[in-house]
Amino acid sequence: MIRWDWIGRNLPEIRELLGDHIVMALLPILLGLLIALPLGLASVRWRRLYQPTVGIMNVVYSLPSLAVFIVLIPITGLAEQATVIVPLTFYALAVLIPSVVDGIASVPTHVRQSAVAMGFGPMRRLLQVDLPIAVPVVLAGVRVATVSSISLVSVGALVGRGGLGYLFIDGWQRQFPTPIVVGIVLILLLALAADGLLVVAQRLLTPWARARSSA
Amino acid sequence: MITFEGVTKRYADGTIAVNDLHLEVPTAEITVLVGPSGCGKTTSLRMINRMIDATEGKILLDGVDVRTIDPPTLRRGIGYVIQQAGLFPHRKIVDNVATVPYLLGWDKSKARARAMELLERVGLDTALAERYPFQLSGGQQQRVGVARALAADPPVLLMDEPFSAVDPIVRTSLQDELLRLQSDLHKTIVFVTHDIDEAVKLGDRVAVLRVGGTLAQVADPATLLSAPADDFVREFLGRDRGIRRLSFVPADLPLRTDLTVPDDADISKVAGVAAASGLTWLAVVDSGGRPSGWVNAADLPLSGTVADLRLMPYGTFVAGRDSLRSALDAALLAPSGGAIAVDDEGRVTGVATAGALAAATSGIAAEGVGTGRG
Ligand SMILES: Nc1ncnc2c1ncn2[C@@H]1O[C@H](COP(=O)(O)OP(=O)(O)OP(=O)(O)O)[C@@H](O)[C@H]1O
Ligand SMILES: [Mg+2]
Numbered sequence: 001m002i003r004w005d006w007i008g009r010n011l012p013e014i015r016e017l018l019g020d021h022i023v024m025a026l027l028p029i030l031l032g033l034l035i036a037l038p039l040g041l042a043s044v045r046w047r048r049l050y051q052p053t054v055g056i057m058n059v060v061y062s063l064p065s066l067a068v069f070i071v072l073i074p075i076t077g078l079a080e081q082a083t084v085i086v087p088l089t090f091y092a093l094a095v096l097i098p099s100v101v102d103g104i105a106s107v108p109t110h111v112r113q114s115a116v117a118m119g120f121g122p123m124r125r126l127l128q129v130d131l132p133i134a135v136p137v138v139l140a141g142v143r144v145a146t147v148s149s150i151s152l153v154s155v156g157a158l159v160g161r162g163g164l165g166y167l168f169i170d171g172w173q174r175q176f177p178t179p180i181v182v183g184i185v186l187i188l189l190l191a192l193a194a195d196g197l198l199v200v201a202q203r204l205l206t207p208w209a210r211a212r213s214s215a
Numbered sequence: 216m217i218t219f220e221g222v223t224k225r226y227a228d229g230t231i232a233v234n235d236l237h238l239e240v241p242t243a244e245i246t247v248l249v250g251p252s253g254c255g256k257t258t259s260l261r262m263i264n265r266m267i268d269a270t271e272g273k274i275l276l277d278g279v280d281v282r283t284i285d286p287p288t289l290r291r292g293i294g295y296v297i298q299q300a301g302l303f304p305h306r307k308i309v310d311n312v313a314t315v316p317y318l319l320g321w322d323k324s325k326a327r328a329r330a331m332e333l334l335e336r337v338g339l340d341t342a343l344a345e346r347y348p349f350q351l352s353g354g355q356q357q358r359v360g361v362a363r364a365l366a367a368d369p370p371v372l373l374m375d376e377p378f379s380a381v382d383p384i385v386r387t388s389l390q391d392e393l394l395r396l397q398s399d400l401h402k403t404i405v406f407v408t409h410d411i412d413e414a415v416k417l418g419d420r421v422a423v424l425r426v427g428g429t430l431a432q433v434a435d436p437a438t439l440l441s442a443p444a445d446d447f448v449r450e451f452l453g454r455d456r457g458i459r460r461l462s463f464v465p466a467d468l469p470l471r472t473d474l475t476v477p478d479d480a481d482i483s484k485v486a487g488v489a490a491a492s493g494l495t496w497l498a499v500v501d502s503g504g505r506p507s508g509w510v511n512a513a514d515l516p517l518s519g520t521v522a523d524l525r526l527m528p529y530g531t532f533v534a535g536r537d538s539l540r541s542a543l544d545a546a547l548l549a550p551s552g553g554a555i556a557v558d559d560e561g562r563v564t565g566v567a568t569a570g571a572l573a574a575a576t577s578g579i580a581a582e583g584v585g586t587g588r589g
Pocket of ligand 2: 375
């Protein structure tokens with residue numbers, strides 16, 4: 001069922017699609033984190049901002065991705081990376097903003113109060129106490145967002161830029177299953193690898209978090 | 216010295232947590248704030264380091280209004296210990312302890328060296344330094360909390376129910392540790408608790424607050440127990456007030472030295488000692504001068520030595536150091552009703568008879584007449 005010779009012949013192209021896929025899947029996560037941090041912190045600081053922000057993000061999240069890609073074509077162009085990256089960034093935000101807010105909320109009151117009592121100013125407390133303690137919760141959100149971003153990129157193939165998703169269209173149009181199988185396997189491996197790396201990163205960054213539930 | 220001058224705290228919702236509090240917290244002493252839940256203890260404490268600002272009145276720290284000091288600066292000079300320890304879960308123990316030195320800009324090695332010194336000081340194994348808080352027991356975390364509060368050697372220490380979340384045995388050892396530390400360090404300590412036993416054990420002075428945030432009485436523990444200001448305080452001190460009071464009365468008991476026999480004495484000698492003293496219970500002392508039990512001379516065999524007799528259990532107290540409560544406790548362990556007095560090395564110095572103990576306790580009760588109904 002699998003034509004190994006096809007894989008051999010198309011290796012350079014597959015490699016290129018994989019690279020494209022990685023960029024389009026991970027850039028939204030990075031951008032999402034950069035935007036979610038200030039927005040999340042603002043929502044913690046001004047409680048009333050939180051519900052509207054999450055509301056808007058949830059509405060965006062509920063829009064069918066294909067529809068969003070199509071709407072964006074006139075702005076960002078057909079078959080451009082940006083057409084995929086922009087909506088995926090919004091999807092990432094829908095997961096990451098609540099993670100940042102929950103992460104900060106996971107700092108126990110007594111820990112925050114003893115930081116205040118020892119003479120931490122607000123900025124120092126944020127950087128040295130609140131954010132480091134929020135890391136495990138935020139990283140849990142990053143894992144969800146990353147895996148879903150990796151799988152969503154392939155939908156972009158319908159507007160001409162879908163990384164490995166192109167292999168699905170190619171295989172389907174030619175009634176030739178090999179590219180489809182290759183695409184699925186690579187996307188799965190990519191998701192597993194990214195998730196595994198994040199787990200390792202979490203272990204290294206937060207060695208203190210293993211018995212966290214008791215804190 | 217910390218002085219509350221007519222301090223009132225009204226929260227935004229109208230709750231009056233502290234009402235016109237006038238209180239002096241003397242330098243180098245432990246002042247305990249005690250009272251039922253919601254009486255404003257935590258609020259009072261937090262107004263000192265400005266985690267909460269007073270609505271009315273002033274709090275002076277050595278004559279300076281705390282409101283004129285920038286909060287972070289003020290707080291770095293005041294140690295703070297709370298019930299759950301409040302350790303930073305993401306920092307190793309040594310770095311937790313070094314928190315305030317870091318904030319004050321000490322260099323890292325000096326701050327860490329200081330932290331290690333403090334860990335030892337509060338009775339912790341320095342091998343724990345590289346662990347994270349979750350790897351410590353509750354009692355150990357609480358000691359780390361105390362070490363952290365002391366790290367920058369602040370003159371003032373605020374402690375909000377620091378030992379109430381640990382089990383009673385650990386609590387007792389933490390209390391003893393605090394008293395030991397205080398005898399070296401002479402900090403000005405404000406200690407909050409709702410446990411009256413803890414209050415009278417630790418406090419040089421005890422301030423009793425009532426719900427509504429008013430001060431009911433402030434006094435040294437012995438005065439508080441012997442002369443509660445009103446029914447509220449009396450009620451709060453509880454039913455064991457009389458027994459607790461005995462902790463503050465030294466065991467100045469008349470000691471009899473004619474009621475002891477060596478553990479190798481002949482039965483006839485025992486009978487002779489008993490007859491001469493007019494009492495039947497005698498304390499048996501070994502060759503090292505240490506007590507080994509009581510014998511009842513009313514119940515002697517016809518011949519033999521003390522070694523053949525069944526010795527009855529006994530209790531001891533250190534004359535000149537222990538309280539009347541310890542002496543009474545020692546007496547309650549012995550069927551003779553008497554307590555054996557020993558010196559610091561545990562050698563017998565005499566015997567307090569049941570009669571002497573009864574006279575001493577009824578003397579205390581007579582002093583209390585008119586000041587309490589008990
Ligand atoms: N932020 C707040 N807003 C409104 N009321 C408050 C606030 N904090 C405390 N109170 C109220 O003020 C009163 C005193 O509270 P405080 O925490 O000082 O009591 P406490 O003596 O420490 O009690 P506990 O022994 O339970 O710790 C209580 O009635 C409490 O409900
Ligand atoms: Mg309290």
